[in-house]
Amino acid sequence: MALIGPSGCGKTTTLRMINRLIEPTSGRLEVNGRDVINESLTELRRGIGYVIQQGGLFPHRTVAQNIATVPRTLGWDKSRVADRVAELAELVGLELTMLDRYPDELSGGQQQRIGVARALAADPPVLLMDEPFGAVDPIVRSRLQDELLALQQQLHKTIVFVTHDLEEALKLGDRIALLNVGGILEQYSTPDELLRSPANTFVEQFVGEDRGMKRLALKSVAELPFETGPVIPDTASSSEAVATAEAQGVEWIGLICDDRFGGWVRVADLANGSVPADAERFPPAAQVTPDSTLRNAMELIMTSRTSVAVINDGGHFGGVVSLDAIRRSLVSEPDL
Amino acid sequence: MTPVAQATNPIIRWEWIIDEWDQIREALVQHLELTVLSVALGVVVAAVLSAVALRFRFMVSPITGFTGFLYTIPSVALFGLLVPYFGLSRLTAVLPLAAYTLLILVTNTVAGFNAVPESVRDAAKGMGLTPVRRVVEVELPLALPYIIAGLRIAVVSTAGLVTVAAIIGQGGLGALILDGLQRTFWTPMTIGASLSILLALVLDGAIYALGRWATPWTRRAKAS
Numbered sequence: 001m002a003l004i005g006p007s008g009c010g011k012t013t014t015l016r017m018i019n020r021l022i023e024p025t026s027g028r029l030e031v032n033g034r035d036v037i038n039e040s041l042t043e044l045r046r047g048i049g050y051v052i053q054q055g056g057l058f059p060h061r062t063v064a065q066n067i068a069t070v071p072r073t074l075g076w077d078k079s080r081v082a083d084r085v086a087e088l089a090e091l092v093g094l095e096l097t098m099l100d101r102y103p104d105e106l107s108g109g110q111q112q113r114i115g116v117a118r119a120l121a122a123d124p125p126v127l128l129m130d131e132p133f134g135a136v137d138p139i140v141r142s143r144l145q146d147e148l149l150a151l152q153q154q155l156h157k158t159i160v161f162v163t164h165d166l167e168e169a170l171k172l173g174d175r176i177a178l179l180n181v182g183g184i185l186e187q188y189s190t191p192d193e194l195l196r197s198p199a200n201t202f203v204e205q206f207v208g209e210d211r212g213m214k215r216l217a218l219k220s221v222a223e224l225p226f227e228t229g230p231v232i233p234d235t236a237s238s239s240e241a242v243a244t245a246e247a248q249g250v251e252w253i254g255l256i257c258d259d260r261f262g263g264w265v266r267v268a269d270l271a272n273g274s275v276p277a278d279a280e281r282f283p284p285a286a287q288v289t290p291d292s293t294l295r296n297a298m299e300l301i302m303t304s305r306t307s308v309a310v311i312n313d314g315g316h317f318g319g320v321v322s323l324d325a326i327r328r329s330l331v332s333e334p335d336l
Numbered sequence: 337m338t339p340v341a342q343a344t345n346p347i348i349r350w351e352w353i354i355d356e357w358d359q360i361r362e363a364l365v366q367h368l369e370l371t372v373l374s375v376a377l378g379v380v381v382a383a384v385l386s387a388v389a390l391r392f393r394f395m396v397s398p399i400t401g402f403t404g405f406l407y408t409i410p411s412v413a414l415f416g417l418l419v420p421y422f423g424l425s426r427l428t429a430v431l432p433l434a435a436y437t438l439l440i441l442v443t444n445t446v447a448g449f450n451a452v453p454e455s456v457r458d459a460a461k462g463m464g465l466t467p468v469r470r471v472v473e474v475e476l477p478l479a480l481p482y483i484i485a486g487l488r489i490a491v492v493s494t495a496g497l498v499t500v501a502a503i504i505g506q507g508g509l510g511a512l513i514l515d516g517l518q519r520t521f522w523t524p525m526t527i528g529a530s531l532s533i534l535l536a537l538v539l540d541g542a543i544y545a546l547g548r549w550a551t552p553w554t555r556r557a558k559a560s
Binding site: 019021041042043044045046047048050052053054056057058059060061069070073101102104105118119128 | 453455456458459460461462463464465466469474477478551552553556
């Protein structure tokens with residue numbers, strides 16, 4: 001879940017109430033169905049992973065010692081701690097040679113990975129992350145986000161993630177809580193729903209005018225209905241090719257050979273009746289995979305000469321993506 | 337010994353050093369003892385005062401104010417004040433000297449703890465470290481470079497000040513200096529002063545080395 005909102009909206013406060021770094025003045029706060037107010041502070045916190053900006057690493061402890069913090073306080077024996085540290089280092093992609101170094105010797109991205117490894121050390125079911133990627137450059141941030149998503153695929157933790165970056169919330173959150181100044185919850189929904197149907201004008205302004213475009217980043221090519229597009233087997237005759245092209249209203253036609261996309265040929269080149277298989281072929285400039293986002297597909301289509309992108313499904317031809325299909329995916333949502 | 341050499345009063349007369357070797361050694365040991373005792377007492381008291389100041393923040397100003405006041409009292413006056421209570425004892429010498437270390441030790445300790453990054457404090461708390469562990473395992477080590485720096489200044493200044501203890505008969509290198517002054521004989525003065533300086537430098541170096549050993553993370557170069 002991602003917590004997002006402008007400065008002063010209380011997103012960090014909300015997060016810090018979960019592990020009681022800030023005591024709630026009223027209300028109930030449950031973790032795993034247990035009221036946190038009745039739990040011992042240290043017990044509660046040891047059961048909740050905590051990651052903050054720049055990791056909040058202990059500069060006087062080596063990387064391995066940092067990761068071992070919670071296991072050590074829980075009294076694990078040395079060999080178990082060492083095994084766990086090595087396991088986590090691998091999980092977050094740290095080289096074992098880094099374990100004996102101090103955090104200040106490492107880059108911001110590496111420090112952030114250590115922060116995540118440290119939070120995961122005792123395998124807590126809940127992870128709190130307070131703008132963990134706020135202090136690293138955009139390229140590293142994007143990579144760390146991808147890594148976190150991949151990690152979550154394996155671990156299935158409950159993660160509460162505070163950010164002020166909408167893109168980050170949309171990318172990482174299964175659900176997004178959008179807070180307004182004063183701690184008012186404006187909307188709590190899936191990223192797609194947040195963009196598709198903002199609850200009020202505040203939400204609408206917050207997500208921006210290009211919310212349709214932002215939604216494209218949330219959807220993958222695989223979600224579109226299958227479409228073959230202007231594509232024919234390379235055994236087809238030139239008249240078949242011209243007919244298909246005319247039916248689709250395009251000047252290019254794709255050839256399939258043995259379930260693979262064989263390239264584009266110009267319809268004009270077929271006018272003299274030559275066989276499509278003999279015509280000059282152009283490799284697909286716009287090529288996507290079923291995992292590609294629609295935003296990515298659209299970008300490729302817009303910058304290529306053909307009006308569709310070819311789906312490469314593990315080497316096999318998986319249909320095409322057309323601009324029209326992308327547009328329809330945005331408007332065909334249930335409430336419209 | 338030639339008459340000429342006797343008539344002049346050289347800065348240093350080597351025969352005297354050999355003759356009075358035991359006396360010099362005794363003075364040096366006394367000097368070292370007084371310095372170490374004073375600083376040790378100062379460290380203990382400063383630790384308590386710092387802990388109070390850090391626990392109750394409103395106490396920072398009163399405590400630094402008080403230690404600052406102690407620092408302003410002339411040592412001779414403070415000796416005089418204590419003699420009626422403790423006589424011409426080692427305690428009379430050590431108490432003022434320890435008092436003078438408090439200002440620098442408390443100030444540096446408080447500054448050291450204040451310099452612990454908030455994110456680190458927050459992380460330690462958020463990971464469920466107990467308050468005692470947070471102080472001992474996280475805050476104290478990170479404050480150590482400041483505390484060490486304060487300790488070095490305290491030791492160097494105390495090693496110099498200990499010479500004054502001679503006026504209440506506590507020996508040390510100050511006794512040699514006093515002896516030389518009274519007899520207008522330069523050699524003991526030179527020896528006393530030189531050894532006092534040397535002792536300060538050696539102690540300073542020792543604490544510096546200890547500090548480097550205790551804070552290995554400060555030595556590593558930042559990765560590019």
